[in-house]
Amino acid sequence: MKMIKNITPVFISSNLDVTEKFWIEVLSFKTDGKHDDYLIMNNGNIEVHFSKLPSVNKKTNNCACYLGVDNLDDLYKKCLEFNCVHPNGKLEKLPWGREFAIVDPDCNLIKIAE
Numbered sequence: 001m002k003m004i005k006n007i008t009p010v011f012i013s014s015n016l017d018v019t020e021k022f023w024i025e026v027l028s029f030k031t032d033g034k035h036d037d038y039l040i041m042n043n044g045n046i047e048v049h050f051s052k053l054p055s056v057n058k059k060t061n062n063c064a065c066y067l068g069v070d071n072l073d074d075l076y077k078k079c080l081e082f083n084c085v086h087p088n089g090k091l092e093k094l095p096w097g098r099e100f101a102i103v104d105p106d107c108n109l110i111k112i113a114e
Contacts, residue, residue, distance in 0.1 A: 009065040010049040011108040013039065014056040018105050023048070026082050026102070027067075027075075027110075056106045064109035072114035076100055079112075 013019040016039045023029040023041050029048065033040040037052035046067075069075055076091045079102050086109065089101025099113035 006047075008047045008049055009063070010051055011063045011065075011104070012053040012056050012061065012106060013050040014052075014054050014106050016050060016052055019050050022084075022104050026079060026084060026104075058107040061107045062109075064111065066111045066113065069112055069114055072098060072100075072112065075112060 011019075016034065016037075020031055020034070020039055020041065024031070027043065029041040029043045029046075031039070032042045032047065039050040039052075041048050041050070048065075072091075076085070079085050079100070084102045084104070086101040086103050089109075089111070091098065091100040097113050099111055101109055101111045103109055
């Protein structure tokens, strides 16, 4: 019997407007709902939530997710242009496949693989 239907990461955001702009411009997400302290975005069947926390400590933020995509090389080039590739997350081939990592404005880590 299947009990789990889906899973949605909830990241923290010090500024929902800045977060929303980043996820739209870099990862092509769309806004699904926005409130004073909560943001819901989607990219087709992928949904991500953001909870406002004005005092985000970017040095200790350890929120992360793993995102599977098509066109990894194109997205990597786009992320390089936006200067959001994590310093230790350059595109590389690993035993399980190719991946790279980016950070959003609040240092939420997004690992991206094809």
